[in-house]
Amino acid sequence: MQLSRDDLLGAYRRMATIRQFEERLHEEIKTGEIAGFTHLYCGQEAAAVGVCDHLTDDDYIVSTHRGHGHCIAKGCDVKGMMKEIYGRRDGLCKGRGGSMHIADLSVGMLGANGIVGAGAPQAVGAAIAAKLDGNGRVAIAFSGDGACNQGTTFEAMNLAVVVKAPAIFVFENNHYSEHTGVDYAVGTNKDIASRAEAFGMKAWRANGCDYFDTYDAMRELLDHVRAGNGPAAIELDTERFYGHFEGDPQRYRGPGELDRLREDRDCLKAFRARVGEAKLLDIAELDAIDAEVAQLIDESVTEARAAPAPDPASVAEDVYVDY
Amino acid sequence: MAVMNIREAINHTLHAEMERDPSIIVLGEDVVGGAGTAGGQEAIGGIWGTTGGLYAKFGAERVIDTPISESAIVGAAAGAALAGKRPVAELMFADFIGVSLDQLWNQMGKFRYMFGGKTKCPAVVRMIYGAGMNAAAQHSQSVYALLTSMPGLKVVMPATPADAKGLLTEALRGDDPVMFMEHKTLYGVKGEVPDGEHRQRFGEARMVREGGDVTIVACGRMVGFSEKVSDKLAGEGIGVDLLDLRTTSPLDEEAILDSVEATGRLVIVDESPPRCSLASDIASIVAARAFTSLKAPPAMVTGPHSPIPFARELERAWVPSPPKIEDAVRQVLAFR
Ligand SMILES: Cc1ncc(C[n+]2csc(CCOP(=O)(O)OP(=O)(O)O)c2C)c(N)n1
Numbered sequence: 004m005q006l007s008r009d010d011l012l013g014a015y016r017r018m019a020t021i022r023q024f025e026e027r028l029h030e031e032i033k034t035g036e037i038a039g040f041t042h043l044y045c046g047q048e049a050a051a052v053g054v055c056d057h058l059t060d061d062d063y064i065v066s067t068h069r070g071h072g073h074c075i076a077k078g079c080d081v082k083g084m085m086k087e088i089y090g091r092r093d094g095l096c097k098g099r100g101g102s103m104h105i106a107d108l109s110v111g112m113l114g115a116n117g118i119v120g121a122g123a124p125q126a127v128g129a130a131i132a133a134k135l136d137g138n139g140r141v142a143i144a145f146s147g148d149g150a151c152n153q154g155t156t157f158e159a160m161n162l163a164v165v166v167k168a169p170a171i172f173v174f175e176n177n178h179y180s181e182h183t184g185v186d187y188a189v190g191t192n193k194d195i196a197s198r199a200e201a202f203g204m205k206a207w208r209a210n211g212c213d214y215f216d217t218y219d220a221m222r223e224l225l226d227h228v229r230a231g232n233g234p235a236a237i238e239l240d241t242e243r244f245y246g247h248f249e250g251d252p253q254r255y256r257g258p259g260e261l262d263r264l265r266e267d268r269d270c271l272k273a274f275r276a277r278v279g280e281a282k283l284l285d286i287a288e289l290d291a292i293d294a295e296v297a298q299l300i301d302e303s304v305t306e307a308r309a310a311p312a313p314d315p316a317s318v319a320e321d322v323y324v325d326y
Numbered sequence: 327m328a329v330m331n332i333r334e335a336i337n338h339t340l341h342a343e344m345e346r347d348p349s350i351i352v353l354g355e356d357v358v359g360g361a362g363t364a365g366g367q368e369a370i371g372g373i374w375g376t377t378g379g380l381y382a383k384f385g386a387e388r389v390i391d392t393p394i395s396e397s398a399i400v401g402a403a404a405g406a407a408l409a410g411k412r413p414v415a416e417l418m419f420a421d422f423i424g425v426s427l428d429q430l431w432n433q434m435g436k437f438r439y440m441f442g443g444k445t446k447c448p449a450v451v452r453m454i455y456g457a458g459m460n461a462a463a464q465h466s467q468s469v470y471a472l473l474t475s476m477p478g479l480k481v482v483m484p485a486t487p488a489d490a491k492g493l494l495t496e497a498l499r500g501d502d503p504v505m506f507m508e509h510k511t512l513y514g515v516k517g518e519v520p521d522g523e524h525r526q527r528f529g530e531a532r533m534v535r536e537g538g539d540v541t542i543v544a545c546g547r548m549v550g551f552s553e554k555v556s557d558k559l560a561g562e563g564i565g566v567d568l569l570d571l572r573t574t575s576p577l578d579e580e581a582i583l584d585s586v587e588a589t590g591r592l593v594i595v596d597e598s599p600p601r602c603s604l605a606s607d608i609a610s611i612v613a614a615r616a617f618t619s620l621k622a623p624p625a626m627v628t629g630p631h632s633p634i635p636f637a638r639e640l641e642r643a644w645v646p647s648p649p650k651i652e653d654a655v656r657q658v659l660a661f662r
Binding site for chain 2: 090253
């Protein structure tokens with residue numbers, strides 16, 4: 004592991020930002036001020052950050068309906084995101100997209116997506132563009148275990164192999180697609196990485212609840228892809244702490260399952276334990292980051308609440324560049 | 327007669343029809359819920375609660391949770407229908423027809439015609455549509471105009487619990503592919519539902535109010551909005567003929583023309599963008615067939631030519647609303 008102190012502090016800050024952003028949303032949603040459907044990413048922080056820490060703003064990601072974590076990991080403005088989720092005029096997408104459609108092209112975030120499986124082919128397209136331009140960029144498609152069953156995902160994997168595109172399929176397996184278990188929904192041997200292998204690409208497997216495991220696997224994977232070997236895939240074993248959407252009673256969970264996740268599969272706890280035991284960082288430094296992040300999230304909520312609503316007269320703007 | 331909401335009417339009809347006809351099967355994402363989990367199946371009975379209890383009664387052979395694969399869901403329904411079953415496929419959001427469009431459009435909708443009338447495809451695709459929950463551009467669309475434009479598909483849109491039962495029963499007894507459209511904000515609407523067998527023929531609009539001064543044509547959620555407006559205007563002595571289309575394919579052209587011939591004034595309320603819409607379709611039919619009865623140009627109340635936005639203020643501005651309907655009525659009445 005060649006992570007510097009700064010790398011480690013930065014990784015923790017990004018994971019803590021996602022965690023607190025999500026925990027806070029979980030509370031704020033109860034007030035009824037936030038409209039629409041919100042899908043929380045909490046529990047999967049190490050996956051997004053372990054992947055995106057290898058990328059620059061020039062690399063591309065496409066995200067899912069559960070996109071807040073990917074946005075933060077890729078460097079989207081947290082206050083702009085909060086305003087977007089509150090449906091405000093100066094949200095990242097002017098309040099038109101909401102939680103499910105946040106995008107920020109300036110940092111290579113090509114969009115969250117309300118359509119499961121829609122992102123993977125788009126990542127292949129971005130990867131083709133990068134290959135044509137010879138600029139060394141890669142494009143990451145985040146997909147869930149559920150999304151791996153869409154035809155679009157299969158087609159994207161095959162196309163990427165055929166054209167040797169620098170596309171990376173990141174499958175975040177949190178064991179559920181809405182209310183259905185991965186063991187039921189993924190046929191074959193329940194193994195998503197081997198599906199990717201069957202399409203002719205190299206695939207990695209990592210513990211998505213462990214930042215270091217994810218980070219290390221991604222480094223190997225990226226070396227492989229950046230060396231011109233075409234696409235690759237990684238299956239990250241991870242967990243979501245909240246329901247599929249806010250308001251989901253999670254009756255499909257077994258008894259005690261959620262408590263055990265928080266106990267044994269919390270990527271932030273694991274990170275703290277690891278850096279503490281290895282004496283890489285002082286736990287007080289992490290606590291200080293938590294406090295700074297708490298302030299940022301607080302401000303973002305306060306500002307989002309106070310921010311102006313979009314002007315109803317603007318409803319049909321931005322449909323075309325010109326018409 | 328029992329009082330039920332639309333959700334219950336749909337659930338009740340699925341139970342009754344599956345009991346009656348063993349060839350009916352139900353398939354879709356989480357139509358049972360909980361497959362392959364420790365919490366066990368029937369955890370939810372569909373995220374909209376419309377398929378609750380079916381699994382307990384009819385088992386996994388006939389009530390099938392599927393992976394997230396709309397193309398396979400609709401395609402499997404098409405194939406099962408060709409092979410003698412009566413599948414009811416659920417699309418959790420109508421917007422997802424994008425993923426399954428080929429199976430709806432080039433396959434299911436064309437089999438009978440392409441095969442020289444030698445086959446039938448009695449599949450029902452239930453889909454949840456419409457704005458009103460701030461679900462944004464990919465989860466709010468009213469795709470009925472698109473589906474109505476496809477020959478071979480029937481398109482059904484209940485606005486009351488009685489019609490939900492009557493139209494779904496009819497869909498399940500008929501032999502054509504039916505797009506059964508459930509507005510996500512109407513599930514809680516309550517009303518009396520006839521006991522026992524209740525079939526509502528397709529292509530027969532419902533006269534909700536009779537007034538004689540102006541005709542409003544609406545469907546789905548727009549019926550309730552138009553009812554409100556009609557009631558308000560009745561207080562001012564303005565009589566509205568309000569037609570609930572019930573089905574957009576087949577379309578009850580005669581009911582529309584009869585009413586317009588009597589009133590001479592038409593407002594069409596359509597929860598879609600305006601171009602190539604149900605509203606433009608009906609306006610063109612009336613212009614072509616009842617031109618001389620018209621005392622004013624038909625008014626179309628639709629969304630703007632844009633996707634559906636997320637923010638509350640913007641969605642409210644997008645959706646045809648009672649004030650906009652009222653304005654349109656006053657406008658056609660004021661026309662000289
Ligand atoms: C095409 C399409 N089908 C269905 C849905 C409804 N839906 C939204 S999220 C989801 C589950 C996705 O599961 P997974 O890919 O495992 O991601 P996770 O929710 O676990 O993050 C479903 C079925 C959708 N949004 N788009």
